[in-house]
Ligand SMILES: [Ca+2]
């Protein structure tokens with residue numbers, strides 16, 4: 001037997017429950033689900049047999065692409081809570097035998113992310129090469145990327161002023 005056959009293959013038998021914090025449970029009645037609400041429902045998830053929580057993006061965002069347009073990879077969307085609330089979710093989940101995995105959206109950023117703001121401002125920006133640029137506008141009538149729950153296409157490739165076309169997939173018109 002190979003030694004690798006005995007390594008931890010937890011994901012093969014895990015019961016993974018994917019959720020968007022903002023639509024799960026609203027603990028303070030402001031109309032937006034939040035991390036404290038999720039903490040309150042961890043036991044419910046454990047009773048369902050869930051062994052791994054998969055959290056959709058919960059980072060600060062202009063929310064033009066259901067939170068996949070991240071403006072700070074290290075932060076927490078203030079509508080959902082704070083870092084302490086996230087730690088409580090993770091600690092409580094682990095206590096109930098649940099792993100926590102998260103969407104780390106690193107193939108694009110919000111146009112509000114400091115990297116994109118800098119990259120748009122100057123071709124000499126150290127972040128310029130973080131993005132793909134093109135000088136010609138997208139063909140007319142081309143559909144823009146959209147989220148499954150936002151069929152009208154909230155993500156957009158948008159013409160930028162002067163320097164060509166931004167291809168950050170969630171960009172809006174630069175100001
Ligand atoms: Ca709330």
Ligand SMILES: [Ca+2]
Pocket residue numbers: 020022056057066067
């Ligand atoms: Ca969301």
